[in-house]
Amino acid sequence: MMTMLGGVALAAPGKDPAPLVLAGDGLAAGGKTLKFDRTAKAQAIAIVTVVRGKPLKLGNHGDCGQGDEIGFATFAGGLELSFVKGKLSGWTVDEGGDARLRTARGIGLGSTLAAVRKAYPDVDIEDFSDSGGPGPSFQREGGPNGFLNGKTASARVTDLWAGATCMAGI
Template structure:
């Protein structure tokens, strides 16, 4: 975990060029979804072939407020898998990197409408809206979840102090618990003290019952 986090943090300070596929702006949705737009725009048309053929042994998956990133361990180069990318392409890339999803299906009970999902054993779950990548969530209760971090090294298991050092954070109490927002990232903390830890992390459209 330490090596992975060190790699991801180093990318921020070394000025590595980032290759964006596209992005969407955040917009309030209803109380059953995260505070991002329910309508996900298609990603810019850029070939996903370099990511789809990435070697798992040479790649690290990083969480991103606008989707996901694949980081090349050898070169430090990153490729974005942006919200709006086709569902089939996203699932294919992640299957290549980390194996087939443990579960796939459709959640019919979300305020944004039915959301497709794909989830893995380490707590990573992706959401899809109308065939497009719309959001992700990491459940810190799953074994291995703390290995999934942003390029800033923040993931489930990070302390509130670490979170505050990496982002401008707003914390509030909701029916979900101690909830925070850091730009387009959202999540839950185990409490309000500096040593309390991130227990869940998400971005994009995610279905919650509040």
């Protein structure tokens, strides 16, 4: 018997057809592509549930400086999906999260700045620690973006995100 969630047929536990892959414009999970501003909240949650299990928490961050309230669904491994006006708008993987969550180019928590630069040669590095900000980060038009624990080539990614999230208010 097939289980349905949000109109999506769920694979039996342990039968995941594909891993979750992070992207600057969405993510892929369970063999499905989820695009920012196009994928409905219920569909995104249902598909990611196939790969990560049921959300640990659903809620609303309120207005994170972008003019719209941002809802969220938090999953195991520090993965949080963000939603604006009922559509997937972004994702984050927080410090301490699952280092196996990676982009198609292999970047995830724990990746070095050297690996980030190799995977995304057009990345910009900024350091906001002098102005009371969170410290070094990398930004890339179209994402992904992340925080680093330093500015050297061996510095590591501590947080990763793309799209409209409350992590960076972008």
